[in-house]
Amino acid sequence: MAHPLDSPVVVEALTKTFRVPVREAGLGQSVISLFKREYRDVEAVREIRFDLASGEIVGFLGPNGAGKTTTIKMLTGLLFPTSGSATVLGHQPWRREKELLRRIALVMGQRNNLAWDLPAVDSFELNKAIYGIPDEVYRERKAAYIEVLDVADIATKPVRNLSLGERMKMEIVAALLHGPEILFLDEPTIGLDVTMQRRLRQFILDYNAETGATVLLTSHYMADVSAMVSRVIVIDHGAILYDGPLTGLSDRFSAHKTIRVEAIDLPEDLDRLGRVLERKPARASIEVPREEVSAVAGHLLTVANVTDLAIEETPLEDVIDRVFSKEDEDSDHTQD
C-alpha cells in the first residue's frame, strides 16, 4: 500500500448514511404517513479506509448493494458523505472543483453519457470543449483510440443505433479523451460478450501502462479482476472485509486447494485424501486442505503412475462467493 502522501486517492473513515422513508403496507398506513412520516437510516458505507497508489489498478469487489457504487460516487463528487474524509488528487471530491474534475473520469457500465441521437464523434467534440482539450492533443488521442478499438465506422453512427458493446467502446473513448489521471470504472464490461470484454480490458490496461493512470474498478466478472488487478478491496454491507493482493484473497478466505491428477491406476480410496470433486477412470480432482497439499500430492505420486498433476487455487468466483457467504452468515448470527 502506498504512503498516503504519495497516494492520489486517500479515504479516511468515510461513511454515507441514507435516510429513507418507511411505512407498512395498507391504506391506513398511507393515511397515517400523511401526518407522521417514519424514516430509517441505511448505512451504505461505514467508516471505510483505503488509499490507492499512483498507477495502481485496484479491484473494488462486493455483491450488489455492498457500497461500491456509493463509494465511487463520493470519490467522484456526486455524493456528499455523511462523515469521514477523502482526498482525490489533493482535492475533496464533493467540492467538485474543476481542477479535480478535469483530471478524473467516471465510466458507469449501465449509464449513457453520450448524446443519444447523435454520432459519438459529436459528443467527443463537446467533451473537447468541456475539458478544454487542445486541438492537437484531441486529434491525436481521438485517432489513436478509434484505431486501437477499431471503431472508425461506428463512431459516425447515431449512438441509439449502436449495440451495447459498441456504445461502451464509445463511452470509454469519450471518457479518456481528456487524459484522466484517475479512472473510476463501475462495471464497465457489464452485459458485454467475452470478446468485447477482453478488448475493453486490454484497452484500459494499455491506457494504464502508457499514462500511469490510477484505476479503481468494480466488476462482477472475475475475468476482469484476474486480468487487470493485482490488488483488491472487498466490501460488503458497507464495510471493508479485505484489502490486499489478489493472490492473498485465496490464502485468506479459501482454506483449500484443488489437486488435479491424471493416472491410469488411480487408487480407489481417493475420498480418504480429501473431497473428491471429479472422478473419471484415469483422472480426478480432489479438494484438500492447504496444509495437506504437499503430503497428498506426494502420496499420489508414490501410489500411482501419475502422467500429470496440477495444484490449483480455488477459482476466484468461488473464493468471492465464500467471502460473501461467510459475511452473510456472520451478520445473520449478529442479528440473532
Place this chain on the structure above:
Amino acid sequence: MTTPRTEFSLVRYYRAGMRLGFQREIQYRIRAFLMLIGFMIEPTIYLVVWTSVADAQGGEIAGLTTGTLAAYYIVWTLVRVYNLGYAPDAWEWRIREGRLNEFLSQPIHPFHRDYTFFAGAKFVWTLAWIPVALFLTIIFDPVFEWAAVNVAGFVVALWGGYTVRFLMLYALGMINFWTTRGSAIFGIFVASELVLSGRLVPLELMPEWVADVAAWLPFKWTFQFPIDTFIGRLAPREILTGIGFQALWSAVLGVIFALVWKRAIRRYGAVGN
C-alpha cells in the same frame, strides 16, 4: 503524471454546446414542426377571442386594434419557442433517476449544459416557426410598426426573456431536491405566468392591480416585453429600460439559483447508476 494542459473557454464551450443542441434537434425536424403547430393552438384561441371582442367594440380594445392583437399573438409564438427552458418536472425525473450524475462528473455546471442545449435547439425551432408565422399572418392580417431599433431590440429582448425564464424554471426545479414531486409547484408557476406575463392577454387588458403586481415580478419581461418590442409598441428608451430589467432579474435569479444549488446538491442521492 503532469497536470493536463487545458484550453477551456466558456465562449468555446457555448459554441460547442449550442452546436450539439442544434444538431440534436435537427434530427427531429418533424417533431419541431409539430411542436410549433401545437404552440399555435393556444395563441390562436386567444387571438380569436380578443379580436372578436375588439371587433364588437368597434375594432379596438384598451387601445389595441385587431391588427395589433394579431401581431401580438403571432410574435407570441416565436417568443414562446424562445423562452422554453428546462422544466421543473424534468428536474424531478433527473433527480429520481440519477440522471444528474453524467453532468456532475464533468467540470462544467449543469446550468451551462442545459442553457446551451436549449439555445442551440431554438435555431431549429425558429426555422420551423417561419411557415407557422406566415400562415398566421395570411389568416389574421397583423399590423406591425417596425423601426430598426425595434428589430435590434427584439433580438436582445428575446434572448433576455429566454435567460430570465430559464433561470426561473431552473431555480424552481431545485425544489425537487427536497421533494420528488415538485411538478405540482410548476402548475402554480404556469398559472401565475399566464396571468402576469402577458401570455394569456396583454397586461393592458387585465385589471390594473394585476399590471401593478406584474411590474414587480419577472414574468412580463419574458413574454410581453419582447413581443411589444417587436411589434413596435415601445419607444427606444422603453426598450433599453426593459433590457435593463431583464439583466437585473437575470442577476437576481442567478444569485438565488446559485445559493439554492449549493444546498440542493448536498441532498442529491445520485440514485440509479
